[in-house]
Amino acid sequence: MPKPGPVPDAGWCLLPDACASVTLVIFVATRSLQGERDTVNTQGFVNTALRHATETKKARYEPASDRLSTATRFGGTPWWPNGADRPCCDRNHPMSFIDQISLGDVPGFDSADQRLLSFHYCEDCAREGQMSFGWPDDRGRGYDLCFLDPTAGSSDGHGCVAHDWIGARDVSFESIEEIPAVGDFDEELDAIVPIDFFSYEPPDFDEYSPLPADDVYPGLKHVSGTKLGGHPSWLQNPDWPIGTSGERLRFVAQLDMVLCSELAWASGMAFLFAAHDGAEEAELVIQST
């Protein structure tokens, strides 16, 4: 009776070279297929994201000598109608002027719209209340948002009547097509977002920059700093204000933490929204980290 020998190892030891070749071919083919699939998925995601892209105006703001202006401006002296009281909170603090935005500058609004969306904020209340919105008034507000028409009259000429936390800035804009922020992806985009989207760093990535880079993925941009129109850069869950019509108010602007470094929401962002159909409805949303 022959002695039992070692059991052959499932053929590997019979034709090791041939098996290795087959394995290698299968491995290469799998990698190639996977690579193709990734390319297709990535391109599909980029194409779909671009269908959601819309114009934003990225703001560059430089310290400037203060002067009266009906243009979009941050800090300094507001244009304010003659005869109207400047904004004051219900605790009689004069509110600080933050910005005025010419709605005609905002993508998505009528470019002929010369109204200003004027934004004042009670930093005194915020500091006393140790919270972003200060002491709430009867509408829960420590701020004032109103529509002004500089073509309808003259300015009050009172200059700056409350502490200016921003400092007068001239503003210029760069138009950029941007995709929504991640929190605003719809189901279609959410379903196909590539895994490396969340770890992508652009070639000029600067880890010391206070704001993320505009290049969020090859071929895709999202502006996270101060801008007019486009998509809000939510820091927490999206919080779209709804107008009395039941529709979302339109995104007008966001003010970043660099511009607002002296204000109560310095670690976050202020978002302004308004109705775009001529109705005088506007809302402020502040999110901080």
Ligand SMILES: [Zn+2]
């Ligand atoms: Zn106040």
